[in-house]
Amino acid sequence: MAEVILEKVVKAYGKTEVIHGISTAIADGEFIVIVGPSGCGKSTVLRMIAGLEKISGGIIRIDGREVNNLEPKDRDIAMVFQNYALYPHMTVFNNMAYGLKLRKFTKDEIKHRVDQAAQLLQLDGLLERKPRQLSGGQRQRVAMGRCIVREPKVFLFDEPLSNLDAKLRVQMRLELRKLHERLKVTSIYVTHDQVEAMTLGDRLIVINEGAAEQIGSPLELYEKPATKFVAGFIGSPSMNFIEARLSRDGQSANIQGDVRLALSDDGAPDFGDRKVIIGIRPEHFNISESNPQAIPLSVDHIEILGADTMVYGRFADTPDLITIRLPDIHHFKSEKVLPLSVAPDKIHIFNKDTGARI
Ligand SMILES: Nc1ncnc2c1ncn2[C@@H]1O[C@H](COP(=O)(O)OP(=O)(O)OP(=O)(O)O)[C@@H](O)[C@H]1O
Ligand SMILES: [Mg+2]
Missing domain, CATH: 2.40.50.140 (Nucleic acid-binding proteins)
Incomplete structure (x- = not known):
């Protein structure tokens, strides 16, 4: 588990600046949601924390260490994407075990960690199946499992539920929140869905055109929106x-x-x-x-x-x-x-x- 700190983080592609200096401190064990309309820069912020994008200015710290120039694999983070990108030819067990095998964990340790994660995610009966034999929600849980077994300091999620139908999304949302309460791993979660943001986040970062308009708890944003943009974005139907x-x-x-x-x-x-x-x-x-x-x-x-x-x-x-x-x-x-x-x-x-x- 770890604190994540952004100090005036900037991202530019060529001459176009898309993130204009975002600063925030995410506490150890906190669940933070980055929310905003399409194209505002949510994925870019997450990918900079993951190390998948170089930052153009500012500092990112994870667990007290500046990570600006660290490779993704050295940052002790695990990321779940919108398309879970499971390996179709591998069983559920092997999908979850793969990252640990690469990192040269022992067979016993791998089995122990995968069994534990499978139990937590209620996948115990499905370990020998291939992804195509699973429902969307089960595949989503395998993708989560693959991250959990690595026991990272930080979880990063980029719209992980958007491929699921509405009912399953609500169910997975609850499961994610419960899982977080058990594991207490610092989590940064990106979504454009304000209801998902309000229900999952301890705090929300509302981004508009590459800048953080307001950072606060769901109720703070609902009761005292700092700007008209936040006021119109949070709450349904809109203000x-x-x-x-x-x-x-x-x-x-x-x-x-x-x-x-x-x-x-x-x-x-x-x-x-x-x-x-x-x-x-x-x-x-x-x-x-x-x-x-x-x-x-x-x-x-x-x-x-x-x-x-x-x-x-x-x-x-x-x-x-x-x-x-x-x-x-x-x-x-x-x-x-x-x-x-x-x-x-x-x-x-x-x-x-x-x-x-x-
Ligand atoms: N490789 C790139 N080169 C140039 N511009 C880019 C690049 N990647 C992203 N952008 C721009 O940066 C801005 C932020 O993109 P980003 O993907 O972070 O948005 P987002 O908030 O995740 O949107 P969505 O909800 O649609 O996923 C957009 O205007 C996008 O066009
Ligand atoms: Mg995105």
């Missing part, structure tokens, strides 16, 4: 963004005409009277019939999903479609206008130009 003007005293936000939202006292910014972006999560609207301050939503359409209901509509003449998530279906049948309120502490305010949280 609603509405242009508004802060009142001079910072106590309310004017959406349009006299449609205004009360803001929380402690969160009231001391510089009012300017344009901002208001962010409200779909699950944070309440229907409040008797509230004279409620803001009316003109309903566009409704989706009844069973456990909850999505309502789409607009405030006054604002152009953006607002998404609202309600926990039950009985409040309304065919209303065209819903009176809504939002608790002031559930309203996020972002700088209109920079996207930074205010």
